[in-house]
Amino acid sequence: MTTVEALQPAIIYLGAGLAAAFASQAVRLSPIVGYLVAGLVIGPSGFSLVEDNETTNFLAELGVVFLLFDIGLHFSLREIRTRRDDMLGLAPLQIALCGLAFATLGLALGFDPAIALVVGVSLSLSSTAIVARILQDRNQPGCPMGRSATAVLVAQDIVAIFILVF
Numbered sequence: 001m002t003t004v005e006a007l008q009p010a011i012i013y014l015g016a017g018l019a020a021a022f023a024s025q026a027v028r029l030s031p032i033v034g035y036l037v038a039g040l041v042i043g044p045s046g047f048s049l050v051e052d053n054e055t056t057n058f059l060a061e062l063g064v065v066f067l068l069f070d071i072g073l074h075f076s077l078r079e080i081r082t083r084r085d086d087m088l089g090l091a092p093l094q095i096a097l098c099g100l101a102f103a104t105l106g107l108a109l110g111f112d113p114a115i116a117l118v119v120g121v122s123l124s125l126s127s128t129a130i131v132a133r134i135l136q137d138r139n140q141p142g143c144p145m146g147r148s149a150t151a152v153l154v155a156q157d158i159v160a161i162f163i164l165v166f
Contacts, residue, residue, distance in 0.1 A: 009050045010059060016042050016049075032133045067129055071154065083151035090148065091155030098124035122163055125156045
């Protein structure tokens with residue numbers, strides 16, 4: 001693989017991301033919506049401008065690392081101690097109730113009980129990228145609700161790691 005071939009997905013992603021950010025801003029939508037649409041357009045279900053290869057997988061992993069790093073910058077150990085009720089009370093309650101609701105729906109659709117439970121818990125997790133961006137757009141990351149939401153997101157991210165391993 002030549003250097004140009006290795007950089008091509010990164011260039012496509014940057015261009016699509018930039019176009020999505022400008023387009024979503026023009027129609028007064030969150031850039032996250034624009035990024036999702038751009039991903040659909042350039043991905044395998046769209047124009048297939050990028051392939052599933054080492055570079056694409058590396059960039060995807062790097063994006064997740066940067067997202068978690070950004071959250072880590074704004075969430076300290078002191079904040080974890082302060083928000084432990086949210087992380088140990090609110091987050092498990094939200095995951096359990098939403099997971100149970102989705103698992104019940106899965107059972108009603110005929111899924112195997114174990115599969116329904118895994119799918120239900122997976123669907124109960126919020127998208128950290130979307131919620132963090134919404135909080136930022138509304139200038140609420142520092143308010144009590146924003147801090148509680150961030151604590152729940154961090155707890156959900158930890159649960160997501162275990163679900164992926166499972």
